[in-house]
Amino acid sequence: MADASSQIARTVPTRRPSRFKEFWRYFSENRGAVIGFWVFLAVFLVAVFADLLAPYDPAAQFRQHALQPPFWQSGGTWEFPLGTDALGRDMLSRLIHGARFSFFVGVVVVVVAATGGILIGLIAGFAPKWLDTIIMRLMDIILAFPSLLLALALVAILGPSLLNAMIAIALVLQPHYVRLTRASVINERTKDYVISAQVAGAGLPRLMFKTVLPNCLAPIIVQAALSFSTAILDAAALGFLGMGAQPPTPEWGTMLADAREFVLRAWWVITLPGLAILVTVLSINLMGDGLRDALDPKLKRS
Template structure:
């Protein structure tokens, strides 16, 4: 860590240590890839929020006289549709902008559900009797034994293809990772002196579990949530591509790929542009997650 000094009337004296936010940012910004990822992620998030203001047309508005019109830089393109149109004559710019909205909405909802239930179950498992802990973890192991996309497909097939059901399925698939991570962190914390002191002071079991121990387990959970965000976006796009996620005409990036796959040889932009959006978003989130891990894990901080 960098040394901070302050000038006083007695000369240079060590300044008080920086606050947690400043210390986190000092560690985070050392990873240039993480900073780039944060900038890209923030840009996409801003685009998703103000998509209705940026989109020149509605995401479902059709222009029948401009089917599969190429982008502006290709012969036949025009500035009316800078990134071209899809097979139904819908503006690609507008659909990509609204697609960012759906992808980020999916990521936020899925990660929120998976984190909440995963953390609660993980804390309970960490404090539960041995038989209950074993039962919970064996159930989680069974879920993890299936490939995540296959498990999500099975759940969506049972619930029915829709965006909401796809989000529920992805949250169920991601939840065991949070359970295992939280349980491991709780087991390492519950034997420490401050937990014993809380028990001696008369704190109840629930207070010890969720107010004393859990706040000290948040660092790895935050990192897992950031990395799970990219997994949620990828899995939602995969389900949409297979027709089991968002249904047309929803402008979700995976669904856009599915609608345009038969035109890939004569209209490359209808497949390439949504694919690039997925690639850049997931890459940015993964870079940011690596930076969060380095900044929040004391073992990885540089001296």
């Protein structure tokens, strides 16, 4: 009787865990990635609910409280917990709204760069050799320039604004998606399921977007996470140089630029935006490492 029950137990198939549970199991093995995810989620929620969380309008000026220190320092009050800047604007409100601008920049840049890069990479992966060579040499030319310098030159041509900064950063990041997508496509094209689809009469668009592309998404997702942090850093750098968001926009890089002359008199006006950039970018990079570990089958441990 025991042998019969054990035989039945062996023949009953075990239920495979869902893809999300399997992904989370590998992702959660990286503690740094989990911490980065929760920090990223917290900053994201702050950005979404900025209007509710910020105690003041980010552009409101309280001139009688200009350069007031944070509450824990002598002269600070709970009325302005993180102090004020040179125009009497509340630092906490500006940092909270700055998170919204940073996330907006990251999302727009990643969507634009990834969409264009994936499309061009797919074309290069399936194109004849001469067209593939032309596309990749153009990408190599773009990559030969320092990314920030090229973005700065593009913004100088288009004109300083947050929109033009996002366009410039997206164009600079696009070659990374092109190269990554093309390499993945070339690797997948020789596999049996692609050859079977070709034999079955699948057209080129179906072969590109429905057969090959879904199997190339894992490294692209990791690249998107890392590009998100790069976009925030580049936008802050352009804002610091006066070529990105323009005052009085509460963007973290612009806040750093406005605070340069007060670095010795009022440390908080330059330290707090810098810490906001540091924490956000670090959390995204940690999360990107976890995504790489969870999505790359070569790194998964049984």
